[in-house]
Every structure is written in C-alpha cells, then in structure tokens.
Amino acid sequence: MLRRLGPAFFLGTLLLGGACKKSQDPAPATPAPPPSAEPAPSFALSLLQDAAPSGCTWIRQDPTGIRKALATVDAPCERLGLAWSPDGKQGALVDRGNGTLPPRAWKVDFDAPQALTPLALPDEGHTDSLGFDAQGRVVALVSQLEGLTRKEERGEEVFVVDGRRLPVPEETEGSPAGLAHAYRREGETWKRIESVATVYEREDAPGTTALATASQLVSSTFGADPDAPAATELTEDSEAARLDAVVKDKGHTEYGAWVALETHGGPLYAWRAARELPVLMPPLRWEANDRLSEPEALSLEPTSVVELRVRGALLLVASDHSARIYDARSKKRLAQLDGVHGARFWPKQRTVTAALPSSGTSAGQ
Numbered sequence: 464m465l466r467r468l469g470p471a472f473f474l475g476t477l478l479l480g481g482a483c484k485k486s487q488d489p490a491p492a493t494p495a496p497p498p499s500a501e502p503a504p505s506f507a508l509s510l511l512q513d514a515a516p517s518g519c520t521w522i523r524q525d526p527t528g529i530r531k532a533l534a535t536v537d538a539p540c541e542r543l544g545l546a547w548s549p550d551g552k553q554g555a556l557v558d559r560g561n562g563t564l565p566p567r568a569w570k571v572d573f574d575a576p577q578a579l580t581p582l583a584l585p586d587e588g589h590t591d592s593l594g595f596d597a598q599g600r601v602v603a604l605v606s607q608l609e610g611l612t613r614k615e616e617r618g619e620e621v622f623v624v625d626g627r628r629l630p631v632p633e634e635t636e637g638s639p640a641g642l643a644h645a646y647r648r649e650g651e652t653w654k655r656i657e658s659v660a661t662v663y664e665r666e667d668a669p670g671t672t673a674l675a676t677a678s679q680l681v682s683s684t685f686g687a688d689p690d691a692p693a694a695t696e697l698t699e700d701s702e703a704a705r706l707d708a709v710v711k712d713k714g715h716t717e718y719g720a721w722v723a724l725e726t727h728g729g730p731l732y733a734w735r736a737a738r739e740l741p742v743l744m745p746p747l748r749w750e751a752n753d754r755l756s757e758p759e760a761l762s763l764e765p766t767s768v769v770e771l772r773v774r775g776a777l778l779l780v781a782s783d784h785s786a787r788i789y790d791a792r793s794k795k796r797l798a799q800l801d802g803v804h805g806a807r808f809w810p811k812q813r814t815v816t817a818a819l820p821s822s823g824t825s826a827g828q
Contacts, residue, residue: 501776501792503790503795503797504775504776504777504790505526506526506774506777506788506808506809507523507524507525507526507808507809508523508524508779508786508800508806508807508808508809509521509522509523509545509805509806509807509808509809509810510522510523510524510530510786510800510803510804510805510806511540511543511803511804511805512540512802512803512804513540513802513804514535517537518535518536518537518538518539519535519536519538519539519540519543519804520532520533520534520535521533521534521535521536521543521545521554521556521571522803523573523809528798533554533571533573533578534556534569534571534578534579535579536556536558536569536579538558538567540804540805541783541804542558542559542560542561543556543557543558543559543805544556544557544559544592544593544684544685545557545684545805546592546593546594546595546680546682546683546684546686547595547682547810548595548599548682549595549597549599549681549682549812549813550599550812550813551573551810551811551812551813552572552573552574553570553571553572553573553595553599554570554571554573555568555569555570555571555582555593555594555595555601555684556568556569556570556571556579557590557592557593557684565584565589566584566589566590567581567584568581568582568583568584568590568593569581569582570582570601582601582648584603585603585605585644585646585653587605587607587610587644588605588606588607588608588642588644589605589606589607589608590603590604590605591604591605591606591671591685592604592671592683592684592685592686593683593684594680594681594682594683594684594685594686595680595681595682595683596647596676596679596680596681597679597681600647600648600649601647601648602645602646602647602648602656602676602680602683603645603646603648603653604643604644604645604671604674604676604677604683604685605643605644605645605646605671606641606642606643606663606670606671607641607642607643607644608639608641608663611641611642612624613631614628616628622642622660624642624658625655625658627658629642629658629659629660630660631660632660632661632662633662634662635662637664638662638663638664639662639663640660640661640662640663641660641661641662641663641670642658642659642660642661643658643659643660643661643670643671643673643674644657644658644671644674645657645658645671645674645676645677656676657674657675657676659673659674661673671685681813682810688770688772688807689810690772690773690774690779690807690808691770691771691772691773692724692725692726692771692772692773693724693725694722694723694724694733694735694743695722695723695724696720696721696722696735697720697721697722697723697732702721703720703721705755706721706732706748706755707721709748709755710746710748713734713745713746713765714745714746714764714765714766715744715765715766717734717736717737717738717744717766718736718737719734719735719736719737719741719744720734720735720737721733721734721735722734722735722743724771724773725773726749726773726778726791727773727775727776727777727778727791727792728749728776728790728791728792728793728794729749729750729791730749730750731747731748731749731758731771731778731791732746732747732748732749732755733745733746733747733769733771734746742768743768743769743770743771744765744766744767744768744769745761745763745764745765745767745769746765747761747769747780749791749794751794756794758778758780758787758789758794758796759789759794759795759796760787760796760799761780761787762787762799763780763782763785763787764782767782767783768782768783769781769782770782770807772807772808773791774808776790776791776792777789777790777791777797777808778790778791779806779807779808781805781806781807783804784801784802784803784804785799785800785801785802785803785806786798786799786800786803786806787799787800788800
C-alpha cells in the first residue's frame with residue numbers, strides 16, 4: 464500500500480541535501496601571510512676614537528653594538544695604520560710618524576689583559592708598513608734610500624746587499640732609486656727575507672710594493688681593504704649626464720668624474736676627485752624607487768673625503784670623523800656613528816696554515 468509523503472518529508476530532504484552539499488565544499492583558503500622583509504644583517508666594526516686627554520683608542524664594536532677598547536696609544540688617530548692576524552686573535556698598530564718623528568709599532572693581543580706590547584722596528588731604512596703572513600707571523604716592509612752601497616761593475620751600477628748585486632734601476636729627477644726589504648719577526652729579532660732594487664716615484668707611494676712579500680700578506684697597515692669595491696668610471700655620456708642633471712650643485716669644485724661601485728642593491732654613484740691620489744667624495748647617489756637619491760640621512764659635508772666598504776648586503780660610508788651603515792637592499796640606514804676615525808668592517812677570521820720551518824737562505828737571495 465503506497466503511503467502518501469507529506470510536505471515535511473520534502474522539506475527535511477532539502478535541508479539534509481543542503482547540509483551534505485555544504486559539508487563537501489572546500490574550506491575557504493587561508494590568506495597567505497605577507498612576505499616578511501629580510502632581517503638586517505649583523506656586522507662588527509673596527510673603529511679609532513680620540514682618547515682623553517690625548518692619543519687614540521682602537522675599538523671593536525660587536526654585532527650587538529657593544530664596544531670594547533682594545534688598546535690606547537699616544538699617537539693621533541689619523542697617523543695610525545692597522546693590521547690583523549689571519550686567525551683574528553692579534554693585531555698590529557703602526558704610528559706612521561712624520562717628518563721629525565720616526566714610525567713606531569705595537570702588537571695587540573685581543574684577548575689578553577695586558578693587550579699592548581711595543582714592537583721594535585728594523586734598524587735600517589724606514590718601515591712603511593707592518594703585516595701578517597699566512598702563518599700569522601709579523602712582517603715589516605722597509606724602504607731604504609740612504610746608507611746604500613753602490614758599485615760600478617762592467618759598465619753597470621749595482622747595489623750590493625749581503626754580497627748580492629742588484630742592478631740600479633733608471634732614475635729620473637724626483638724619482639730616486641733605492642732598496643726595499645721585507646723582514647719577518649722571529650722571536651725578538653727581525654730576519655731579512657727579501658730585498659729588491661726599485662724606484663721611489665712619490666713619497667706617498669712606497670717602493671715596498673715592488674716586494675713579492677707585499678702581495679703575500681693577508682693583512683697589512685698599507686694594504687688594500689678586501690671590502691673596498693672597485694670603482695668604475697662612467698663612460699656612457701647618458702648616465703653621467705643624468706647624474707649631472709640631478710646634481711646641479713656638487714657643493715665643491717673638485718675636478719673629477721662620476722664612478723659606479725657595485726652593491727647588493729645595485730650601483731652606488733660617487734664623485735672621484737682627480738687629485739694626486741684620487742679620492743671619493745660626495746655627492747653619493749643610488750637608484751631607489753626609480754629615482755637617483757642620496758643615501759638616507761647621510762649628513763656629510765660636501766667636501767668630505769669618504770671611503771666606501773661593501774660586505775654582503777651592507778654598505779659602509781666612512782669619513783674622517785663619522786660612519787654610516789646601510790642595508791643596500793632596502794636602502795635604509797642601519798647605524799650612524801660620529802666622532803670615530805678609520806671605520807671599517809672587522810676582518811673575517813681566516814684559517815692559519817702551519818708555519819714552514821725557517822731555512823738558512825732568505826727568500827729573494
């Protein structure tokens with residue numbers, strides 16, 4: 464017997480079917496979180512700061528911003544040169560001296576309570592720089608223009624060094640010939656390991672760069688900073704003209720040219736003044752939001768001489784008395800330091816190789 468189904472049955476069926484359909488629908492997608500900005504990279508710095516009442520203090524600023532005074536010497540900061548051992552445990556300080564004061568040097572143990580030890584320099588010549596070799600030994604590079612022994616042999620003039628004869632290179636007015644020596648510190652004495660004859664073209668360009676030892680040092684008080692980017696002069700008139708159109712007044716009248724330095728966030732443009740030794744100066748500009756803009760809150764005098772350092776995404780702009788740190792990706796300033804000299808990134812630690820046994824014959828002899 465067929466039973467009549469009432470309206471309530473059809474209503475229930477519709478509701479049940481709707482519920483089943485609803486339970487089969489996919490859950491709404493959870494919106495993806497916005498991409499987070501890359502964290503600002505950490506950095507450690509080497510700084511020089513005027514000491515009271517005189518002298519200069521070498522400081523290490525760690526990634527948290529805490530500063531540790533490493534050593535204080537009685538010399539102005541602008542005369543000091545720094546070098547680091549490859550294992551990062553020791554350093555060397557050199558006071559370059561002036562016309563009346565000879566160079567002085569100290570060795571610094573970064574972890575010792577009495578960190579500073581005076582370091583006597585080689586007796587002959589003028590020590591242009593100190594450095595560390597790959598085994599962590601201290602090396603002195605010495606120029607010598609006085610007290611030289613010259614002889615005429617077979618129509619050729621030679622220098623005589625430890626019984627060796629080195630031909631005197633051609634001299635010109637204002638560019639005298641001389642010797643360059645490399646000495647390695649062994650215990651409490653210096654051992655000469657290389658000598659070459661060279662020409663000293665300028666007082667500010669040591670002839671010791673002719674030494675093979677000079678290029679083998681992992682760090683020296685005169686050597687180039689590995690974080691210094693190469694500066695490429697702009698050869699395309701359009702790019703230089705674009706910068707000139709944006710920067711109508713440079714704030715100085717130094718003759719020179721625009722150069723580009725590569726950073727993690729694209730090129731940074733700077734003015735390179737054509738002095739005897741070219742230097743970088745403001746204006747500084749980089750591409751930000753399709754515009755040529757000065758780095759954020761740079762606050763430098765237009766006539767300042769600057770040194771630029773790049774490490775990963777970081778850009779360091781250092782002047783005579785200040786430093787600025789930028790994240791080149793975001794173009795944001797991370798730190799401002801004033802009242803400091805010679806700011807640079809603290810060198811990365813290197814693996815020290817085992818020292819070779821000393822032989823009785825010096826290199827280059």
